[in-house]
Amino acid sequence: MHVDVAAVVVTYNSEEHVATLLDSIPAALGDASGSVVVVDNGSTDRTLEILDARDDCVVVRSTNDGYAAGMNRAFAASPPSRALLILNPDSALDPDAVPRMLAVLDEPGVAIVAPRVREADGSLSPTLRRAPTLGRVGGLSFTGWARFAERVEDPSEYVNAHDVDWAVGAILLVDSECYRALGGMDESYFLYSEETDLSLRAKDAGWSTRYTPDAGAMHIGGGSGESSTTHVMKILNRIRIYRRRTGPVRGWLYYSSSILVELRRAVLGRRRSWAAVRALVRPSTRPAVLGLSDRLVPR
Numbered sequence: 001m002h003v004d005v006a007a008v009v010v011t012y013n014s015e016e017h018v019a020t021l022l023d024s025i026p027a028a029l030g031d032a033s034g035s036v037v038v039v040d041n042g043s044t045d046r047t048l049e050i051l052d053a054r055d056d057c058v059v060v061r062s063t064n065d066g067y068a069a070g071m072n073r074a075f076a077a078s079p080p081s082r083a084l085l086i087l088n089p090d091s092a093l094d095p096d097a098v099p100r101m102l103a104v105l106d107e108p109g110v111a112i113v114a115p116r117v118r119e120a121d122g123s124l125s126p127t128l129r130r131a132p133t134l135g136r137v138g139g140l141s142f143t144g145w146a147r148f149a150e151r152v153e154d155p156s157e158y159v160n161a162h163d164v165d166w167a168v169g170a171i172l173l174v175d176s177e178c179y180r181a182l183g184g185m186d187e188s189y190f191l192y193s194e195e196t197d198l199s200l201r202a203k204d205a206g207w208s209t210r211y212t213p214d215a216g217a218m219h220i221g222g223g224s225g226e227s228s229t230t231h232v233m234k235i236l237n238r239i240r241i242y243r244r245r246t247g248p249v250r251g252w253l254y255y256s257s258s259i260l261v262e263l264r265r266a267v268l269g270r271r272r273s274w275a276a277v278r279a280l281v282r283p284s285t286r287p288a289v290l291g292l293s294d295r296l297v298p299r
Contacts, residue, residue: 001035001079001080002079002080002081003033003034003035003079003080003081003082004029004032004033004034004081004082004083004098004102005029005032005033005034005035005081005082005083005084005085005098005102005173006034006035006037006075006078006079006081006083006084006085006176007025007034007035007036007037007085007087008036008037008038008039008071008074008075008078008084008085008086008087009021009022009036009037009038009039009057009074009087009088009089010038010039010040010041010067010070010071010074010089011038011039011040011041011043011047011051011089012040012041012042012043012047012064013043013044013045013047014043014045014047014089014090015043015045015046015047015049015050016090017089017090017091017220018038018047018050018051018089019050019054020092021087021088021089021090021091021092021093022036022038022054022056022057023092024092024093024094025056025093026056027093027095027096028093028094028095028096028097028098029098029099030095030096030098030099031099032098032099032102034085034098035058035078035079035081036056036057036058037057037058037059037060037074037077037078038051038057038058038059038060038074039060039062039070039071039073039074039077040059040060040061040062041062041063041064041065041066041067041070042062042063042064048061058077060073060074060077065187065190066187066189066190066191066289067185067190067191067192067194068184068185068186068187068188068189068190068191068194069185069187069190071086071184071185071194072184072185072187075176075179075184080176081176082102082105082175082176083101083102083105083173083174083175083176084173084174084175084176084179085098085101085171085172085173085174086169086171086172086173086174086195087170087171088169088170088171088219090170090219090220090221091117091170091171091217091218091219091220092217092218093171093216093217094215094216094217094218096215097115097215097216097217098173098215100115100212100214100215101113101115101173101212101215102173103214104161104173104210104212104214104215105173105175107210109206109207109208110175110207110208110209110210111174111175111178111202111207111208111209112167112172112173112174112175112178112198112199112202112207112208112209112210113172113173113174113209113210113211113212113215114127114128114164114167114168114171114172114209114210114211114212115171115173115211115212115213115214115215115216115217116158116211116212116213116214116215116216116217117168117170117171117216117217117218117219118216118217118218118219119218119219119220119221120218120220124155124158125168125219125221126151126152126153126158127167127168127170127219128151128152128157128158128164128167128211129150129151129152129164129165129166129167129168129196130146130149130150130151130152130164130165131150131165131166131200132150132196132238132241132242132245132254133147133150134250134253134254134257135147135148136148136149136150137238137242137254137257137258137261138257138261139151139261141153152164158211158213159213160213161210161211161212161213161214162210162211163208163209163210163211164209164210164211165199165200165203165209166195166196166198166199166200166209167195167199167209167211168195168219169194169195169198170217170219170221171217171219172195174198175207178202178205178207179198181205182198182201182202182205185197185198186198188240188290188291189237189240189241189290190233190237190287190289190290191230191233191237191289192230192233192234192237193234193237193238193240193241196241197241200241200245227272228271228272228275228276229275229287231272231273231275231276232272232275232276232279232286232287233287233290235258235262235276235279235280236279236280236286236287236290236292236298237290237298238254238258239251239254239255239258239297239298240292240298240299242254243255243297243298243299244299248297248299251297251299252297255280255296255297255298258276258280259277259280259281262276262277262280263277283295283296
């Protein structure tokens with residue numbers, strides 16, 4: 001069987017949201033053919049009970065080897081397809097979103113398509129991002145200056161279609177040949193930065209990531225939970241991706257800057273940043289799943 005779009009979802013204690021996502025897929029496909037594979041990374045709530053009661057998806061039970069590993073498993077379990085539709089379980093698609101994204105994917109050089117995403121209250125979700133640089137390590141998106149802001153906040157940037165460095169991976173349509181050629185998502189990230197890495201590697205290979213306002217979706221965010229541990233993973237993986245792309249010297253500078261930024265945030269009252277500071281200066285305190293406990297600067 002060959003389908004236009006293979007929808008892939010990775011769940012982990014996603015009982016509150018996954019049914020809403022799956023219910024939205026048929027209307028979102030429009031006249032496109034599709035399949036749905038859900039890889040569950042060891043949920044302990046009612047997620048599997050909910051999934052097992054449905055007949056509109058294939059469920060793959062897995063241990064939690066990370067989000068990227070789950071996505072790669074879902075891709076391997078899907079039928080051959082023109083495109084891979086990456087979906088977070090706490091998202092939902094608008095009707096006909098998929099055909100509209102496929103039309104963009106057909107444009108020359110495009111391999112990844114990001115739709116216009118809104119928050120649960122209907123407001124714009126700023127999902128577009130610029131590539132990481134030393135100037136953007138401080139998270140100064142509020143300045144609105146591209147030199148210092150990784151996150152694209154300006155609403156005018158969401159009006160027209162254009163190429164971007166990368167976009168938040170809650171809802172992405174990816175050319176299957178591109179995904180296969182890149183070897184899928186890099187499983188060493190475990191959680192966070194895998195979509196950044198995928199888009200930047202695609203760009204290196206000559207493919208672009210394009211934003212389109214013509215396709216819509218909703219993303220609640222934080223559906224799998226947020227904690228000091230996940231914050232630490234975000235910080236460490238940002239350093240890791242920057243070092244891998246720029247080399248050890250700039251990697252050291254980015255790492256040192258990250259310590260100062262997180263220390264400042266901690267002093268100002270952000271408790272999760274204390275965990276990040278500890279993990280940055282004491283590798284033994286880092287999450288074991290990242291494999292970074294034996295080196296000072298992540299790589």
